[in-house]
Ligand SMILES: NC(=O)C1=CN([C@@H]2O[C@H](COP(=O)(O)OP(=O)(O)OC[C@H]3O[C@@H](n4cnc5c(N)ncnc54)[C@H](OP(=O)(O)O)[C@@H]3O)[C@@H](O)[C@H]2O)C=CC1
């Protein structure tokens with residue numbers, strides 16, 4: 269019997285491992301890459317009879333039966349456009365292109381519409397899990413026509429990560445929604461990574477703890493409610509030594525790059541007017557980290573305070589830090605899920621957040637114990653206005669707020685930056701305030717621009733001639 273066929277274009281880190289994942293699951297894979305080296309490398313390292321290499325697009329396409337399933341794993345943006353353009357002349361109606369890259373959701377919407385006109389089906393599909401997930405089971409977020417998803421779901425279910433025997437893939441929603449959800453996944457990823465790195469910085473530069481001990485602290489935290497993929501890899505990174513017996517972390521430059529998904533998420537938050545302060549802080553801090561040379565010069569003006577917290581207090585402080593980090597993580601997921609809710613209403617996607625939380629629970633970078641709670645909250649009420657209104661997170665944040673306040677105060681005193689921890693607390697304090705000073709902003713806008721204001725004592729819009 270003819271094996272089910274998939275074509276994969278793009279044999280970078282992800283494409284190579286997804287090829288192997290498909291092969292393991294019994295599929296016959298045709299592979300193609302813009303340059304030959306990666307094809308040869310894959311065939312040399314993994315000479316499997318169900319992986320067929322092709323060196324021209326024409327041969328690659330001819331190797332697939334109609335309707336053809338073609339997964340693109342190329343760089344997002346121009347590379348994806350160029351690849352689709354080259355593919356079109358070889359395709360027939362009902363062939364399906366799946367874009368598995370980190371594509372900007374608005375580009376996906378455009379490509380879907382363009383391909384629809386010529387009868388080619390298109391699925392924009394977020395994939396998370398990095399190289400390990402691609403090989404052993406990824407978290408997959410497909411968006412597009414449900415009927416087309418139904419045609420490809422059989423193989424997505426196979427290559428997806430599994431959590432309690434359930435595959436971490438499901439239909440996300442119409443055109444663009446799959447890549448949107450992946451973009452938010454990455455936003456939360458940025459938030460959580462920055463929060464963890466601030467915590468590491470506090471342990472290192474306030475408590476003056478060494479890498480080995482910090483790794484042990486993360487290891488302990490990973491066994492409790494903070495359990496997550498990112499905490500686990502942080503633990504591993506911190507204890508990793510090179511051949512010269514030096515901690516590698518201490519040899520890595522303090523500059524963090526990005527490929528744009530966090531920025532896109534923040535842009536969307538601004539467009540949809542949804543508070544996304546913690547994640548945006550994380551994006552800004554990647555940019556700030558890259559100003560290494562300027563920071564070097566500026567740091568000469570900073571008075572370093574290196575007073576270690578007294579030993580007796582260390583235990584309490586680490587306990588506070590654990591709670592502060594969990595508090596921050598709550599806000600990171602809260603802001604991410606809120607933005608998806610906003611986008612779902614705006615673009616009429618009808619997103620199901622407990623399904624999304626389920627997809628995030630295994631195989632992806634933001635997989636974490638907290639998602640179990642998030643999933644059950646949305647399962648009870650898919651339209652809850654804010655996760656902080658759920659009794660679980662209300663109680664947790666109430667309990668941990670004094671810890672995060674202590675940590676921020678101590679960090680400020682020591683001159684240790686806590687942009688996302690501080691942002692988490694500010695968001696919490698604002699969201700939990702019946703009264704904010706926006707009355708003054710209304711008055712100022714009315715004063716200088718006649719923008720009018722609303723009142724507490726009567727309905728309507730009012731203007732005052734403030735200058736008399
Ligand atoms: N790495 C990760 O952890 C994750 C990555 N992704 C996304 O998956 C996609 C692939 O990522 P990854 O495997 O890491 O990328 P790599 O950088 O490892 O590989 C990039 C691939 O894109 C191809 N490519 C680049 N430019 C062009 C072009 N102009 N035309 C045709 N092909 C081109 C490259 O071909 P060539 O060899 O010829 O240069 C190569 O196959 C990206 O969209 C990425 O954002 C998604 C989730 C996780």
Ligand SMILES: O=C(CO)[C@H](O)[C@H](O)COP(=O)(O)O
Nearest residue numbers: 370396397526527528529633
């Ligand atoms: O999608 C991913 C993980 O989920 C990719 O690893 C992505 O590259 C991460 O984003 P950035 O490079 O901007 O840190």
